[in-house]
Amino acid sequence: MGRFTDRLGPRIVLTFCGFLMGLGYLLMSQLSAVWQLYLFYGVIIGTGMGGTRVPLLSTAARWFVKRRSMMTGIILTGIGIGRLVGPPVANWLISTYDWRVAYIVLGGVTLLVVISAAQFLKRDPARMGQMPYGENEEVKQEPGTETLGFTLREAACTRQFWLVFTMLFCVGFCLFTITVHIVSNATDLGISAASAASILAVIGGASIAGNVILGGAADRIGNRQVYIIGFILMSAALFWLVLAREMWMFYLFAVVLGFARGGMATSDSPLVAGLFGLNSHGLILGVTSLGFTMGAALGPFLAGSIFDASGSYQTAFLLSAAISIVGIVITALLTPITGEWKQTGPG
Numbered sequence: 546m547g548r549f550t551d552r553l554g555p556r557i558v559l560t561f562c563g564f565l566m567g568l569g570y571l572l573m574s575q576l577s578a579v580w581q582l583y584l585f586y587g588v589i590i591g592t593g594m595g596g597t598r599v600p601l602l603s604t605a606a607r608w609f610v611k612r613r614s615m616m617t618g619i620i621l622t623g624i625g626i627g628r629l630v631g632p633p634v635a636n637w638l639i640s641t642y643d644w645r646v647a648y649i650v651l652g653g654v655t656l657l658v659v660i661s662a663a664q665f666l667k668r669d670p671a672r673m674g675q676m677p678y679g680e681n682e683e684v685k686q687e688p689g690t691e692t693l694g695f696t697l698r699e700a701a702c703t704r705q706f707w708l709v710f711t712m713l714f715c716v717g718f719c720l721f722t723i724t725v726h727i728v729s730n731a732t733d734l735g736i737s738a739a740s741a742a743s744i745l746a747v748i749g750g751a752s753i754a755g756n757v758i759l760g761g762a763a764d765r766i767g768n769r770q771v772y773i774i775g776f777i778l779m780s781a782a783l784f785w786l787v788l789a790r791e792m793w794m795f796y797l798f799a800v801v802l803g804f805a806r807g808g809m810a811t812s813d814s815p816l817v818a819g820l821f822g823l824n825s826h827g828l829i830l831g832v833t834s835l836g837f838t839m840g841a842a843l844g845p846f847l848a849g850s851i852f853d854a855s856g857s858y859q860t861a862f863l864l865s866a867a868i869s870i871v872g873i874v875i876t877a878l879l880t881p882i883t884g885e886w887k888q889t890g891p892g
Contacts, residue, residue, distance in 0.1 A: 546558050546562065546831065547827035549600075549827075551828055555603070555667075558600045560664070562659070563593065565589055566594055570655055571652035573590075602814035604669075606826055607669040610678065614812060615764050618757050618763075618807070621760075622757065694824035695829070697832060700825070706820075715871055716809055718841070719844065725844075728744065736795070744796070745799075751802070752803040753807060754807060760811040763808070763811065769876060774808065775808045775809040779801075779805045782802040783865050785798050787862050813833075817830045821882075848864075
């Protein structure tokens with residue numbers, strides 16, 4: 546979807562992805578066999594959902610030069626708000642009607658909102674005879690750099706591309722290890738399931754603050770620096786989690802982790818734009834994001850295996866903390882690209 550965004554623009558891509566998500570939810574209302582769950586949710590909804598983030602953030606990167614990170618953070622607050630609002634709304638629909646009706650409502654709303662909103666998106670301001678916000682102020686020393694950039698093949702030949710890939714792998718590993726196992730860990734310690742589930746809601750709420758606060762900070766101090774701050778906070782939170790036994794300790798963990806994750810989520814698209822330009826921004830962001838999904842797949846699997854072998858999550862959480870420290874080192878090694886297409890820096 547990143548490549549299609551570069552070539553066709555976000556309107557067509559997000560219309561297609563919105564259609565897939567809405568269709569998948571509607572089909573889920575007719576679920577009657579396990580294979581349908583994998584097809585409807587895993588494939589159809591998964592494809593639609595997986596193709597939305599990169600087009601939105603790549604479009605934001607093209608429209609904003611000044612305050613790019615802040616604007617990206619504001620856009621991403623939609624995810625945090627959805628995490629807060631979506632579960633209780635779905636729960637109300639299920640308790641008031643049933644789960645089949647809930648899926649029909651969610652599918653209808655997704656089709657209406659996503660497809661309608663997509664029609665107003667434009668790939669870049671040049672298509673409308675405009676300039677990106679702040680371009681004249683930000684790139685006087687390097688005219689045209691924001692409209693040029695690397696192809697995927699050129700970017701993949703740089704050390705910076707693989708450092709970004711590895712950074713995102715570390716984030717995905719740590720974040721999804723927590724997302725998948727934190728509720729089980731809390732309930733194993735005698736905390737009620739409802740209270741344990743609220744930990745995830747707190748992470749989502751704190752990520753909103755991270756999106757806005759660290760997004761604004763990234764425009765001043767640079768996206769690489771925000772990533773380093775995020776990894777430091779994530780490492781501290783994961784070490785704290787090993788000691789957590791009471792709800793207030795889990796809530797403190799959730800606030801710190803969510804805030805860190807919100808800042809890093811805000812910074813990855815502007816970071817890619819600053820390093821590799823906008824020529825193939827959607828495609829490069831999409832491919833580097835595979836690092837995140839690989840980490841998100843491996844982390845929960847290893848954590849579950851460790852728990853099965855030891856009966857405890859402590860080793861798994863310590864491993865995640867170590868991976869986060871690796872992320873600090875990798876991010877510190879990220880430097881501007883020098884050569885024919887000179888950058889102003891990874892921030």
